[in-house]
Amino acid sequence: MNSMNSKSKKVVIIGGVAGGAACAARLRRLDERAEIVILEKGPYISFANCGLPYYLGGTVAGRESLLVQSPEAMKSKFSIDVRINSAATSIDRNTRTVTVQTKDGTTYTESYDKLVMSTGSSPVKPPIPGIDSPRIHTLWSIPDADEVYETLKKSRTAAVIGGGFVGLEVVENLKKAGLKVVLIEAADQVMAPLDLEMAEIIHQEIRNSGTELILSDGVDHFEEKDDHLDIVLKSGRVVAAETVVLSIGVKPNSQLAKDAGLELNERGYVRVNENMETSDPDIYAAGDIVETYSIITGDRQPAPLASPAAKEGRIIADRIAGRDSKYAGFNGTSIARVFHMAAASTGLNEKELKRRGEAKGKDYETVVLTQNSHVGFYPGSAPMLIKLIFKVPSGKVLGAQIVGADGADKRIDVISTVIRFGGTVEDLKNLELAYAPPFSAAKDPVNMAGFVAENFLTGLVRFSGYEMPEDAVVLDVREDPELLAYSIPGARHIPLTQLRDRIGELDVNQHYVAMCSVGVRSYTAARILMQSGFSNVEVFPGGTNLYRALESRSGQESDGSCVPGAEITGLFQEKECDAGAGDPVPAVKLNCCGMQCPGPLMKVNDMVKTMENGKKLAVTASDPGFVRDIKAWARKTGNSVISSGEKDDGYYAVIQKGLAGGTGGELSFGAPAAAAPAAPAPGTAGAPAAKDGQTIIVFSGDFDKVMAAFIIANGAAAMGKRVTMFFTFWGLTALLKPDKTVKKSGMEKMFGAMLPRGVDELGLSRMNMGGMGGKMMKKIMREKNVSSLDSLIKEGIRQGVTMMACTMSMDVMGIKKEELIDGVELAGVGTYLGAADDASSNLFI
Secondary structure: OOOOOOOOOEEEEEOOHHHHHHHHHHHHHHOOOOEEEEEOOOOOOEEOHHHHHHHHOOOOOOHHHHEEEOHHHHHHHHOOEEEOOEEEEEEEOOOOEEEEEEOOOOEEEEEOOEEEEOOOEEEOOOOOOOOOOOOEEEOOOHHHHHHHHHHHOOOOEEEEEOOOHHHHHHHHHHHHOOOEEEEEEOOOOOOOOOOHHHHHHHHHHHHHOOOEEEEOOOEEEEEEOOOOEEEEEOOOOEEEEOEEEEOOOEEEOOHHHHHOOOOEOOOOOEEOOOOOEOOOOOEEEOHHHEEEEEOOOOOEEEOOOHHHHHHHHHHHHHHHOOOOOOOOOEOOOEEEEEOOEEEEEEEOOHHHHHHOOOOEOOOEEEEEEEEEOOOOOOOOOOEEEEEEEEEOOOOEEEEEEEEEOOOHHHHHHHHHHHHHOOOEHHHHHHOOOOOOOOOOOOOOHHHHHHHHHHHHHOOOOOEOOOOOOOOEEEEEOOOOOHHHHOOOOOOEEOOHHHHHHHHHHOOOOOEEEEEOOOOHHHHHHHHHHHOOOOOOEEEOOOHHHHHHHHHHHHOOOOOOOEOOOOOOOOOOOOOOOOOOOOOOOOOEEEEEOOOOOOHHHHHHHHHHHOOOOOOEEEEEEOOOOHHHHHHHHHHHHOOEEEEEEEEOOEEEEEEEOOOOOOOOOOOOOOOOOOOOOOOOOOOOOOOOOOOOEEEEEEOOOOHHHHHHHHHHHHHHHHOOOEEEEEEOHHHHHHHEOOOOOOOOOHHHHHHHHHOOOOHHHOOOOOOOHHHHHHHHHHHHHHHOOOOOHHHHHHHHHHOOOEEEEEHHHHHHHOOOHHHEOOOEEEEOHHHHHHHHHOEEEEEEO
């Protein structure tokens, strides 16, 4: 049946926004003759409440953009009678009437044939002493946003209480607005839909932004002061803020339904059936006030999200119009942006499974993997951490969580779809998903999640827990340079590229946990060991990136370069900045945005050389690894990172030349410090070890490999290392002048004619496509402001990188000294080995 009976019905809808407005618009499209009345107690019938935080931060430029529909538009487009500032105060089910109170206090009754309740929810405001202070706000409506917006104009500090979706979005946008922000969460993590280890990545992102994060400490009471509010926590700690935003949760606006005698559950949500009918068949309900059901467990529970509310409103319209629509349940798919990260989830998490009495290993299993948003060779690729939860032994997908800077949204939607249709990890593996370099990989991260789960179910891999077993030895299979940024105490280090040759150094009876940066190489290492007689081998899920985040939580990993107690200066917030007592000179600014690694480090290194001891340098960059790299650089060169974090669409650091607190002497830069004249300040490292050189053998003549060698060399030089590059065999071609003609024998001429001459003729190791691949890469490098290979070579020479050409290889290949670019030394193996003996690590490329 496609329309209502010949007799027109009157439908009254209480509440607009998602559920009510969707119901009204759908009903009008189904039945032109129905009389539709919307009663809205506030001044706005339909607005984007999900966009309110972004209005505060200026991402949404004007509040008018948040107004989805006006009463006038609803009237002209849909012929709907919209009455704003009209609150429904009671329902008489016997007479089928609603009592309405207008803005001026007068009341009247409105009859209905069918009634739809879409009264939504309200922010929870617990009975905490002092919570009625005018400095404390909630953010749930346009008037709320107006109030907070005006308050922010007079504030420099703010506290957000509650780390749910809205709370995190408010934090980000208050930081954008230029405020110093503290986030207070009573639980041990933010974002309840995530499991703890996934939330740790978000905790790290919040702290990197310069936001103070306080966990496991709730509010005891508020104390009003002259110019601020003191937030006294359960621990006794006091946090001062000029503005406070509460985001502790929501409660259903179901009092009207309760007074009407409709059936509610124990938490106050209205019970509905699959037709969205309440206990009264003439009254429907949708949105935040209703209890629906999970398609995974069948449990009855609320789903206070915009997407379910809109679908429920549509189903109600269908039912009223005589169509046989039914609500199909929900699986709890959600996403939020937290600064540069997105946090997405669908289905069940481990906390919920454990609450239901299910045990890992017996009832369900998980895999955690890191994948890039798209192929690594195409610019802009960013890693994402994926957690997949599935039943054993069937492999039925129960839930997933994804945290990453790009691509989390579409992957969580794909997995949500698989859950909707009862799919398994086998289905994830077999999905055919769109691929092109800017968008994905030939094996999409969703496919990879299926592959890893399949490997686990078939016994090809075992994963360790996050707590390292006492009998286990960590086998770190990363390459030597990776250990400069972070090393694991007590780990046995054998790079994957050397593992097969050095496997005899390992005890076949020992329990090993393989670890690399993200988990791919550690899986390969585990397979090598397992096929070589090692029976007790596991892989650490998520790699060192997740391991570091978990260590940071337990306090085992020290930042090591930020001065304890230092605050964000506000230098990048376009507000007046106090340079600090005794330091009237503001920080020098250096913009490295658009430069790729190691460009920012080299620029910083050069700038610091020109500065006086104790002066500050404020740096902005777009490279995601900048914050961590600059801290490592500071430790190596005897400088201090006063503050660092994220800003707008990039990253920043404020660097002080020399150790914080002053050492009284001039420090050298670009080379290792011999000895600090005084004890290092707390949280800073001492002088580098004596063996602080870096040697690199360049054997390959492939453009991409030579490029990688010079990126590492320049980065190491910028961090104060003595760098020696030894070019042998095909690597020598990178040092050739493009058009130098010298006298050679016939054989030497023939050999030389086949060699590429200089950096412009070098091809790619993969996807060269007759030189087209190299041209494409160089074009992308120019567009992304990545330094050319030629400029990297010149920069290496300028920074003092020693470049040696192997004389034996030159003789074999008929290369003469006159053909080499300026600045290259001729050397033999002995000279190189002498440099290698003074180096902390050696690379072969």
